[in-house]
Amino acid sequence: MKKRVAIIGGGQIAEKVHVAYYKTREDLEVVAVVGVNEESLRSFAERNNIPNYYTDATEMYAKESPEIVSVCTPNKYHFESVMQALENNCDVFCEKPPAILAEDARKMYETALAKGRILAYDFHHRFADDVSIVKENIEQGLLGDIYFVKVKALRRNGIPGWGNFTNKVIQGGGPLIDLGIHMLDTALYVLDYPKVKKVTAKMFKKIGHKKDEGAFGKWDPSKFEVEDSLFSYIELENGCLIQLETSFALNIKEKSEMNVELCGDQAGASMFPAEIYTDEKGELVTLLKREEADPDRHSKSIAAFVDRCLGKNVMLADGKQGYAIQQLVEAIYQSAEKGESISL
Template sequence: MSGSDTRLRVAIIGAGNIAERVHASFYHMCSDTHLVGICDNRPEQAQLLATKYGCEAFDDVDTMLSTLRPDVVSVCSPNRFHYQHVLTALAAGCHVMCEKPPAMSPAEANEMRLAARKAKKVLAYDFHHRFALDVQLLREQVAAGTLGEVYVTTARALRRCGVPGWGVFTNKTLQGGGPLIDIGIHMLDAALFVLGFPAVKCVTAHSFQKLGTTKSNGQFGTWDPASYSVEDALFATLEFHNGGILRLETSFALNIPEQSIMNVQFCGDKAGATMFPAHIYQDDAGQLVTLMQRETADDLRHARSMAAFIDHVKGSPVALAEAEQGYEIQRLVQAIYDAAEQGVTVAL
């Protein structure tokens, strides 16, 4: 902050799709923030966004942080770089909003969590679906017991042919995996949030690489099947210590009739619920009875996630997808990949 300008000075690392679509546009319109710099290892990409938002462009993270001394940093680089960019930003005294997934491994996410604690800075992850009013409503109702004991949850993040045609999403070395770490993680997080993060006992999983290496174009453009190195579909079952199970189904490519499904269904012994839009229902002698319903799913969830982060940085006790939970999610993602790759049940 400088002079009479009390706005938080913000810088962004990684000037790609999510930086432009969510982070830069949010900081630009938020009255509490002033976007001062954008960094990308592709200088022309940093310049493109910096020109659009009237801030400085950099191609080196350290130079940007030492020159601008921002209060807040958004990390929007590919997964492989989250760890190093988050640690660098925390060491420079910044609060950090990092894109999901937190990192490439639980060990990295653990270090990031400890570094934030030591620096006494906020480290939040952009698990934005939990900020949807639908998800918040279901969390309240599950906590209030409206569904009774929730014993089966099905989380789906499925695309018929939606391999991302931009970025490095098909590169295991830079991304850590395919649909599980990219989109499945979103529905896993939202489902666990609604359930109140019950302790996981063990995980089994199966992953497939059938279509990403043979097809080359779809809903989100084209990709190179020869260098496709991530799973294209994965199915996991999480067993909770409370006796319940969560089934996770996720794909970039899978022969299903729907183009895309991003939703979660909860089955309790008193009622069931669907997440998007929030709908709570039960059976009455064979008839479906609605107990609660939102007409349409909340589409402001991404802005709400960003606003919660800034409010929290400013001192409001707003709940976040914070570093501790990010670490837990990363442990589960690793357990699911280990279970799939080794064909074993992984205990947590």
């Protein structure tokens, strides 16, 4: 019997990643898509050979009885969509960020636990081969004691000209909750999601309300409500310091930087592509170097979720980690808004 899959939010990520992957599996069938606009839903369903579409999720659950649900709605609606899917006893794969509020991410995590359902988030960068290679070497002690980590998710002129990315209420914020959260998850994952002690952050809105066009199209500067860059120091309980830099728009040299660098007392590592380096007797030494970063992260992320649904014990970005990262993101925004450090 094929497992029945429903998509909540038939937009671009649902089509390019979720439906595209589910269609490669013979053990799954996408039975329905839910959205708000009937015309675009019809066309989504037709293009992707999905038999039914609904503007009412309650009706969809009653008629289709899906077992697996992908939540691909805008950030603001992740919470209600995930909770409804869990209440209907589905396993859920939710796009990032988990939610807008940490309290909501906590409820999602606890509901999944109480219902005995799988809840996973699409933090797909951690599924790159580069990450598993670096993580294995960390576990074998190659880097020694890691005490400083740089997390960069930077775009020089990449304010998105589509979707809701500049709308604070729907998105919950700017580059931190959209881009920075990806690299932050990668860093926390290789460090085994350590406990955070304190965060200090500062954010800026210096460009998005003045310009109206960038590498990712045009936006309305009068509706630019989010930060365009944010910088934070995150102190971990084990003494390690994470420095986070994230931007949609920032006058830096590179067009874009998405990376994590880890500094240990024996060696350092850069994640994308994986590279590990040290020095011996005054010479710089490369211990490991991949030429290119693994591009195939998204399908590995969703494949892991499906494998877990089918009973395999594979790694996921799970509800507990989703709650932890949402707490951290919330604390970073609070610190930036209040202009003071926040203890967790």
